Amino acid sequence: MDFSEILITKRDGKQEVFSIEKIKNAVTKSFRASSISDSEREMYEISFAVANEIKKPTITVEEIQDLVEKELMRRNPKAAKKYIIYREWRNVERHKKTHMKHIMDGIVSIEKNDVNLSNANMSAHTPAGQMMTFASEVTKDYAEKYLVNPEYTLAHKNGDIHIHDLDYYPTKTTTCIQYDLDDLFEKGFRTKNGSIRTPQSIQSYATLATIVFQTNQNEQHGGQSIPAFDFFMAKGVLKSFQKHLASNITLLYQLEDQSINEQDIKKTVKSLVSSINVPNNEKEELLKALNIQSEVLNIKNLNALIHRSVETTRKDTHQAMEAFIHNLNTMHSRGGNQVVFSSINYGTDSSPEGRMVIQELLAATTEGLGTGEIPVFPIQIFKVKKGVSYSESDYETAISNFEDALSGKIKFESPNFDLLIEACRTTSVALFPNFMFLDAPFNLHEKWRADDPKRYMYETATMGCRTRVFENLHGEKSSLGRGNLSFTSLNLPRLAIEAHQKAENLFPEKDKQGVQEEARKILLSSVRLMSEMIAEQLYDRYQYQRTALARQFPFMMANNIWKGGDALDSNEEVGNTIQSGTLGIGFIGGHNAMVAIYGEGHAINKRAYDTLYDVIQEINKVAEEYKAKYKLNYSVLATPAEGLSGRFTKIDRKKYGVIDGVTDRDYYVNSFHIDVKEHIKVADKIRLEAPFHAITKGGHITYVELDGEAKKNISVILKIVHLMHKENIGYGSINHPVDTCRKCGYKGMIYAECPLCKSENITRMRRITGYLTGDLDSWNSAKQAEEKDRTKHV
Structure with missing residues (x-):
């Protein structure tokens, strides 16, 4: 065929006459990228060979590139590989231009889409919120193009892994921190515009705590937490x-x-x-x-x-706690009306002052905000500890006569057990506090003593987002003055889908159970490889974070909020100062992954349960190996997936089609959790999930879903706390419906309309990911679909 008669159909639909020179230029680039000496004659030989393969009068650009790949593979596989990579890169770049334009259009027109609803703590439709969303999308693109290793970028974009907080990657910031407020208040601290003296009243202590929260939030992209709020406020x-x-x-x-x-x-x-x-x-x-x-x-x-x-003093303390809660729900730390993602841990200070703090904090939480609205922040965590806030005999006494226990008529042997009961009452109306169990074997510290006035230093605390920072290769095992550096999650359902497909292809002669066993082996192998890649990616990011200058985090470093930061000169790199932080290897969709292999979830299939446990243990092995390799605090995180649960599912459904129980919903089930649709008893859910807490030391949570109004049966919440403690849950929460009529303020279970004023303008507060609560209207589509599917536990 005469080359001049061939028409090339370009990607925009236009056509032009075929040119041998354009093929030659592409081939030349691939050879030079491979450092292969090129000759004019060889380039033309390849180009003509490609041209001779064209057997029709019109051909698309993609079809020509396929022919080039084929010819290069035959002649020079090394050059072919470079050509394939170059071609993929060009495709990605073209996609970015159209994809980015589509995203920006959605932000401009304030569409109700998953980009604008990716963060339930932000109002993306406000001007400042739009600017934050614009910046987020652009910096993600910048990080992918120029900062992240192309191998990791490709894995992220393909949906093999998810690099969390990619938009903050260029800033070099760390994720979160647990404040040592006692140290901060005793020394005083400096902000941009001046210094703050040691506070002299409970009102000042609470006010300055909010200032610390708000100021430091601007230097990190994740949560801010106080690990011993009661001790620090006392x-x-x-x-x-x-x-x-x-x-x-x-x-x-x-x-x-x-x-x-x-x-x-x-x-x-x-x-x-x-x-x-x-x-x-x-x-x-x-x-x-x-x-x-x-x-x-x-x-x-x-x-x-x-x-x-x-x-x-009690009145002052109540007003201080009331103001603390109001401030944390109204003081915006970033654009888009974002308030501080704040958490406080408390429950083990048995001094009269510490107890007063807890009592008035719980009372203020129950009262709610201005018109009684449920406060979203701070996320509150009550620490349950034998001999301090819990004992089996106290529990039995309380349950045997709960009305008297609730009214304060019973004297308990554990000094703060009455506060645990009050915490249960508060949870029944406000969804918080959650519960941290310090007696779980993995939460114990050998230095903890009941008579130590600073025993909180050896108590595990958690971020509300479930991130756990405790073990430490570079200092004392403690939560104080440390945080997470970054975390990345693997797509567990995808690995399971591919493992099952490979097993079916490789072992067609085996029966169903035989294929499942082979798929299990393949899955464990692929999980190891993916975990190793994530570990290396986290190390890459850590090396980049180390190069940040101390002056980029003036409040956090200069005030020694991140321990060791005050020793740095402002123009000095943070370097080893941040090595006490943690690097999290996360995962999502344990249930979906098991269905992909066994056709059933791990709640009802024992082999699926054992396989999921072994999978997470395999990730742990990698974490331990990389701890030794790089001397860094690697850990396994049961990923808190707000937006990720939908992102992975969409990608996988497009790639593998609809697979029943795997990709047929809009979300993947969180971490190792039992399927949200599974009809299961409270005790069974707790029993099944508890062993996974011990092997996810980077953070975890187990929740149970109650039906009806919890405030009408508070003893049930205490019974659930008792079960969690007994089964060695590390961190747990109790979900139940909390509805409020925006018109008349009625609170309770509201169906279609308010039973008093008949208004349909209802705020429906729910827990989004086991940690963050919010009105359903602020949730993305995946989490809304999950909430709709959630089965109540009995």
């Missing part, structure tokens, strides 16, 4: 009490026309009074010290003044 309670007691004593002297130096009284009270529950010996010392020149003060009126001061 000092503020004592200072407020001392101030009120000194003021009341001064007033008494003034009423008796006695000359007294108020500053001397303040100093005396501060030096002699160590608790709001003033012991008798301290009362005696106080009377002696203050009655040197007068007999105005006696034990009777001193007791009255102490009581009055305690009650005033």
Whole structure:
């Protein structure tokens, strides 16, 4: 055929006359990219060979490129490989232009799509929210093109892995942090515009905690957490009490026309009074010290003044906790009305001051926001610990007479067990607190002692997002002053789909069970390879993060929020300072993966259950190997997937089609969780999921879904907490419907309309991923579909 008669159909549909020179140029580029010496004659020989394969008058660009690949593979496989990579790169670049335009159009027109709803904590339709979304999409594109190794970029785009927070990759920031507020408050701290002194009242302690939250949120892309909120706030309670007691004593002297130096009284009270529950010996010392020149003060009126001061301090503490909650739900830390992704852990400070903090915090949480709305933040975690906030005998006593236990009529042996009951009551109306179980074997610390005033240093705490930072190769095993560096998740259902397909092709003679066993072997092998790739990708990102200058994180580093940061010069790289952080290898879709191989989920198929356990153990083996290889804190994370659950599913459905129980929904089931549609008892769900907590030390959560209004049966929540503790759950939560009429404020289970005012304008608060709550309207399509499928546990 005469080459001049051949027409090339381009990608935009236009046609042009065939040119041998264009083929030659493409072939030449592939040879040069392979560092292969090229000759003019050889280039033309290949080009003419390709041209001679054309047997029709019109041909597409893609068809010509297929012919070039074929001829290169025959003559020079090395050059062919380079040509294939180059071709794929060009396809990706073309796709990006049209894909990015489509995304930007959706942001501009504020469509209700999964890009705009990717973060339930952000209002993407506001101007600042649009700017944040624009920036997010553009920086993802920049990171993929110029920062991330092409191998990892391709794996991410193809859906083999998901590099979380890719939009923050260029900033070199770490994910999250657990604050040592005691250290921060005792030393004071600096912000951009000035320094902050040590706070002197519970109101100041709570206010400064919100300022720390808000300021540091701008230097990290993930959550901010306080690991021992009760311990850290207790000092503020004592200072407020001392101030009120000194003021009341001064007033008494003034009423008796006695000359007294108020500053001397303040100093005396501060030096002699160590608790709001003033012991008798301290009362005696106080009377002696203050009655040197007068007999105005006696034990009777001193007791009255102490009581009055305690009650005033309680009011202050309640107002401080109320303001703390209100501030964290209204102070925007970023564009798009984003408030701080804040978490607080508490429950084990048994001092009178620490207990007061917990009591008033729970009361303020129950009261809610301005018109009683359920507060989304902070995510609250109550720490359950034997001998402190829990005991089996206390549990039995409470359950045997729960009405008296709930009303405070029973004295328990564990000092904070009554607060655990109050936490259950609060959970029944506000979805928080969740529960952290410090007695689970993997959460124990050999240095923890009940009489240690700083025992919180050795207590596991969690981010509300379930990220767990505890074990440490570079310092004390603790949560304080450390956080996650980054995490990446593997697509477990995809590996299982491919493992089953390979097993069927390789072993056609085997029966169903034989194929499943072969698929299991293939899956374990592929999980190892994918985990190794993720481990290397995390190391690459870590090496990039190390090059950040301390001045990029002026608040976090200069104030030693990330431990060791204050030793750095502002122009010094953070380097080894961040090596105490964790690197998380995550996974999603355990249930879907098991269905892909066994046709059933791990809730009902024992072989599926054992296989999923072995799969996660295989990831653990890789984590341990890379700990040794790079001396870094690798861990396995049961990924909290808000947007990812839908992303992987869409990609896999397009690639493999609709597979029943695997790709037939809009989401993959979270991490190792039992299928949300599975009809299963509460006890069975807890029992089945508990063993996975011990092998996902990067973070995990188990939730149960209750039907009806939990506030009408609070004892059920205590029973569930008891079950979780017994089965060695690490971190657990209890879901139930919380509906509020926006018109009249009625709270309770609301179906189509409010039972009082008949309004259909209802806020439906639900837990999105086991950690974040929010109105259903702010959820992306995948999580909305999951919520609709969730079966109640009985």
